[in-house]
Amino acid sequence: MEALRWRHEYSGKVRDLYLSDAEPARALVVASDRVSAFDHVLEPGIPGKGALLTTLSLWWFDKLDVPNHLAGARGGLAELSTPLPADVAERAMLVKLLDMFPIEAVVRGYLVGSGWAEYQATRSVCGIPLPDGLANGDRLPEPIYTPAYKAPLGEHDENISFERTVELVGEADAEAIRALSLRVFSAASAIAQERGVILADTKFEFGRDPETGEITLADEVLTSDSSRYWDAELYAAGGPHRLDSFDKQIVRDWLAANWDKQGTPPPLPPEIVERTAARYRELIQRLTA
Template structure:
């Protein structure tokens, strides 16, 4: 098999007409891959994505061909999938104010050109979920930047832009409904979309994982400060206390106790969402 691409977390191989998407235990923050892996992370991301693809199969088709027809050494962490012509827009939905969306709101009173009411604070629930797309910066070539809806229309055309917004918000709303029954808030999420060879828009990459979403414990949610994260935001918060790292390569090594705490959050959100024990 030919290695086509090595991303922050996943490696993509060509296998005939199919692709093999292999999730590693690498973890990145602020677009920097850290040198310390998180054990089981690749398998958790893969298995949780597969669970969500099944849950949302009536919303939009996805790229999955098989999760079992993969080399034995990648069992559990690889997906055989269709080749998609990926849309070069990061499709993000937000239902709560946090992270870069909070910073954008504090500066402009809006996120991606979407005006929001005054007086919102960190962790506030938005009046309704909003679509806040960004650019897709290649690995090692800067950070993603917010795009307005007009920017997306200019990039992909009005029809595709409308589909991206509709699908992103529908995926978020459906995911949030499912997660709410498990005591979890999905504050925001990022999805990847692409066109199959017959022109059908499909979900690709990963879906509603701790790498692509902010998960909060619903019973501990309280606007006005940091929430109890069940995702990699925990690692970002740890790194913010480092005085000797400027968020550029090379990233810092992660202490054992932070590795364990990060892994525990990934396991917890997997178990709470799927109802299955992670062994």
């Protein structure tokens, strides 16, 4: 990357961010094959995961009628004067630098995960009252917006109320982000449903484009890492596999059964790595074929 004058600026659990003096107001976001669970990056990674996540994000950006952070065609890479190596390009997006909002815009269409746990205790999710009698995995009467505060790396994100988002970003932006999140979720759900896939929940990240002032969709979008997808046919049939998701749930389940969350997590067995990679690949095939 040094030969291309890109300098490493930041690494998250999955993505690496690079900046270059030759590309002002732009950043290179490169998805790795790293996989995380329970706030730990695990070994080994999932082969091909970075390319799959990038491919799916770019497919969704193209489908959604909303401003996004891509700098141009082919994930922005068409804007580069010096092409990236092929093994980097398949995992990379050249994006506009945005003034990011400090919230994750979470939308839930179904009652599952932490939402199900909270509902059992309070009959609500993030302060939003829900009807009695719902079961794990049930479709909600309508999608709900349940934002979270983006915690620093290594710390847990914190579920917050809409009122708290108003305090963080102001009323106009809080309302715009909520409306945009629900609209994008609705559009994406319809597209997924046409392909036999249920979009159960997802998270979006937004920033303000300093050049246009527009609220802009950023980061990854509607990938297996940021979303929960189910097979619509299996879901309708019921049974123990109706909530099997196209993501790293296989990793979480294995880790929960084989690690007490103390010290360093054990390495993932080869069969867990391959099963997880297969789920990522299957989702790409189901959605984009």
